[in-house]
Amino acid sequence: MKKPLIIFALFLISQISIADGFDGITLKTTxxxxxxxxxxxxxxxxxxxxxxxxxxxxxLLVDDQFAGMNDKIKAALKGIDGGDLRFVLNTHWHGDHSGGNALFSQQAIIIAHDNVRKRLQAPQENLFGKSTAQPKEAWPLITFDESLTLHMNGEAIDFIHFPNGHTDSDGVVFFTKSNVIHTGDHFFVDIFPFVDLNSGGNVISYTKNVKSLIDQMPEDVKIIPGHGRLATLDDYKRFYDMLISTTDYVKTKLDAGMTLEQIQQAGFPEKWNSWNAGFIKTKVWILFIYESLLRQ
Ligand SMILES: [Zn+2]
Incomplete structure (x- = not known):
């Protein structure tokens, strides 16, 4: 098991600040x-x-990582000439995106989809372990169902819900004039994505959401993914192609009567081997697709 996964799992299980785990990490500003x-x-x-x-x-800050990263994020924000922090947006409830809420709520207003608040108020369990209910200070103060717009720094910042994708609490942030989009975990660059089936996520609707996002994006858009490097529309189209192709592959095998174990044993065609490089390995990605197809 790789170290990042251990840190991630430990956090979700304990939900305590493990600042020590972040000692060697720096934040790069681009x-x-x-x-x-x-x-x-x-x-x-x-x-x-x-x-x-x-x-x-x-x-305005989109996502706030883990509580243990709080001081580093604050230092990085000081390095950007823009005054006081006023709003924090959570792209979804997971601890690696909302773990800093309780600390940031002392200075800013937290905004997220309705289900981020609901899920932070109760214990959760997923592939990475269990988490306890979060303290009140971590709950978003403002929530929305379908969409919300902030008018700030000379542009409309649209925060739009995409249903049952990575979780049931996802919001994508569109900086309309700057031509930048933060997809949250609707994009992992060149690796298989985590789709949280326990939190209302589903590969089929996730793929539908990605297609809808691609259709809305201008050719020269800059994409900040949930995980991975700054990306382009071509990168996102390649991700979509992987989602479609691997889903078709699993569906064909399922329709032919193969069990989950048999499909996992067979694996994917070699073309998709390099996507096995993140948190989610091939066998788990096949499981996500298989389960999602059965739930359709
Ligand atoms: Zn996530």
């Missing part, structure tokens, strides 16, 4: 376009990627 910056962990698993809007109206 100016993406317009008012938008990307912060990403280097040297270990810091959690998901962050987006920052900076300008006359102050700072």
């Amino acid at each position: 100016k993406v376009s317009g008012n938008v910056y990307m912060l990403e962990g280097v040297g270990g698993f810091a959690g998901g990627n962050l987006a920052v809007s900076a300008g006359d109206d102050g700072l």
Whole structure:
């Protein structure tokens, strides 16, 4: 088991700040376009990627990683000239995207989909382990069902819910003038994605959401993925192609009467071997697809 996965699992199980696990990690700041910056962990698993809007109206942060990354995020925000932090948006409930909420709520308003609040209020269990209910300070103060727009730093920032994809609590953030999109975990660059079946996620609707996002994106859009490097529309189309092709592959085998174990044993055609490089290995990705197909 790789170290990042252990840190991630430990966090989800214990839900306590494990600052020691983040000692060797730094945050890299990249100016993406317009008012938008990307912060990403280097040297270990810091959690998901962050987006920052900076300008006359102050700072807006998308996702806040783990509680143990809090001081590092604050230091990175100080390095961006944009005043005080006013809003934190959570792209979904997972601890590597909302783990800093209880600390950031002391200085900013947290906004997320209705189901982020619901899931943080109760114990959760998924592939990575169990988590306890979060304290009140971690719950988003403002929630929405379908969409919400913030008018800030000279642009409309649209926060839009995509149903039953990575979880049932996903929101994608569109920086409309800067031409940047933070997809949350509706995008893992060049690796199989985690689709949280226990949290209302489903590979089939996840794929549908990705297609809908691609159809809405301008050719020159810059994409901040939940995990992985800053990406382009071509990168996202390649991800979509993988989702479609691997799902078709599993469906064909399922229709031919093969069991989950038999499909896992057979594996994918060699073309998809390199996608096995992240948290989610081939056998688990086949399981996600198989279960999602059965739930259709
Ligand atoms: Zn996630």
